């Protein structure tokens with residue numbers, strides 16, 4: 001009698017075992033991954049494809065100094081500078097031997113916070129550029145791909161269709177102060193292009209990430 005009960009218990013256990021094995025991953029409540037906070041300072045080389053025109057961008061993100069730089073090499077074309085200050089002022093300029101132009105734009109938002117991706121919606125995993133990535137969407141305007149293993153950004157895609165591939169990601173790299181000086185013609189009163197106000201959506205289409213973010217994306 002005793003042995004029969006023991007057998008019954010074993011049978012019940014064996015019967016239920018697959019059920020437990022199947023449910024355990026669900027019951028473990030795997031946490032939804034969050035994007036890594038951006039390092040306070042980094043240098044990144046980006047390849048950007050925007051409306052089929054290619055750019056190589058040197059991105060210098062420098063949060064402690066409240067500044068961000070996009071140095072944009074258009075393929076076989078102009079080298080242009082997009083210098084952004086956390087006080088809302090951006091300088092867009094070109095230097096000799098290209099035409100010496102400058103446009104100063106004032107925004108009512110600063111540069112991106114290192115945690116600007118907080119609150120992004122997790123979409124799952126995807127292989128992009130040969131890296132297995134976690135994918136998030138932020139405020140309907142950017143899809144952000146981060147390497148599952150190293151947690152470095154691999155690619156981001158704007159709703160405009162602009163795609164940025166991250167080629168290098170040097171944490172802690174800082175561009176020397178002397179390089180953050182906009183040229184003197186950015187400060188001349190006669191510059192017809194100065195003090196223009198543009199919508200941030202417009203700036204997305206100009207190819208920059210940092211200011212090209214609708215206000216809702218700011219933490």
Ligand SMILES: *[C@@H]1O[C@H](CO)[C@@H](O)[C@H](O)[C@H]1NC(C)=O
Nearest residue numbers: 049050051052053054161163
């Ligand atoms: C750039 O994007 C366009 C449009 O999506 C695509 O046809 C083209 O192949 C891309 N170029 C590169 C170099 O990825």
Ligand SMILES: *[C@@H]1O[C@H](CO)[C@@H](O)[C@H](O)[C@H]1NC(C)=O
Nearest residue numbers: 085086087088089090106182
């Ligand atoms: C913001 O800071 C930059 C760099 O110091 C400066 O050139 C610019 O005039 C400042 N803008 C405002 C609105 O104070």
Ligand SMILES: *[C@@H]1O[C@H](CO)[C@@H](O)[C@H](O)[C@H]1NC(C)=O
Nearest residue numbers: 077078094097098099100101
């Ligand atoms: C430079 O300026 C000249 C004169 O305004 C213009 O014709 C030319 O297209 C400009 N070049 C570039 C690369 O913007």
